[in-house]
Amino acid sequence: MLVLAFDTATAAVSVALYEWTPGEGVRSRAVAEEAGTRKHTELLVPAVAAVLAEAGAVPADLSAIAVGAGPGPYTGLRVGLVTARAMGEALKIPVHGVCTLDVIAWASARQAPFAVATDARRKEVYWARYASAAERTTAPAVGPAADVLAGAEGGLPVIGEGAALYPDVLGTSGLGPEPLLPSAAALAEVAIARLAGRKGPDLLPPEPLYLRRPDAKEPGPRKKVMPA
Incomplete structure (x- = not known):
């Protein structure tokens, strides 16, 4: 194959x-x-x-x-x-x-709980939490970097570009953010x-996980201009 x-x-x-x-x-x-x-x-x-x-x-x-x-x-x-x-x-x-978050998690080969965060722009990150490199425990989400560790007692190691962008919020584990x-x-x-039937992240339909609407919007109807 x-x-x-x-x-x-x-x-x-x-x-x-x-x-x-x-x-x-x-x-x-x-x-x-x-x-x-x-x-x-x-x-x-x-x-x-x-x-x-x-x-x-x-x-x-x-x-x-x-x-x-x-x-x-x-x-x-x-x-x-x-x-x-x-x-x-x-x-x-x-x-x-x-x-994509699952791909970064898989590459880390980690066996203990952690989180992945990537750059979502607008001062936000895309993120999810994992029990191991092969098992995600939360749905992908988007929001401020502080959301990644919210409610996680004792904190979690965070990897990915988001961890490198917001080390003051996410870089508390003492471990590096790689892979980015x-x-x-x-x-x-x-x-x-x-x-091959082995354990790993789920395969999905080839459809986008946007999590938020694109910046570009269709123009609305033209405003009527009244004669003076």
Whole structure:
């Protein structure tokens, strides 16, 4: 099974191609990462092409696509999901969404309770709490950084870009905030684990987890102008 994975839910574009062979395990075929960018539209498709070329594969070789479903900003998240659905329809292969917070949690490999927080802009974070890297205990949410630890007796370690942005609120555990951003490598591992019947975060429909309305709004009806 050859799985193409990519995530555009943060200020990064991450693409990976992973192969799973029953009895032989999982191996990485190619990875491309571009952090600190907002050019998701310009970078995603070339990155997918580069990863396939590096692995000596073509789109027809793919068995499934895994895509980050957010939560994340409207524009970047939409780029990844639309691309994944279009490729899946063209190739007639399944497309699976994975919560982006779950991808960061999985990459941490932590076995004790913690939280993940990413940048939601507007001085807010997207966040969720976890019992372990493979088990989320709260639904994804958006709000002030203080919400992440509200009611958590004794506090929790917090990882992700949100922890790095608000260390005065979330950086109280003494542990580093890494990993900061979702990686397509971890996304591919999550998808393969679940498709192989192993424990891990849930696979979702390839639909966006926005959690709040986009900034852009449709214009309302024009106001009537009365003659003087």
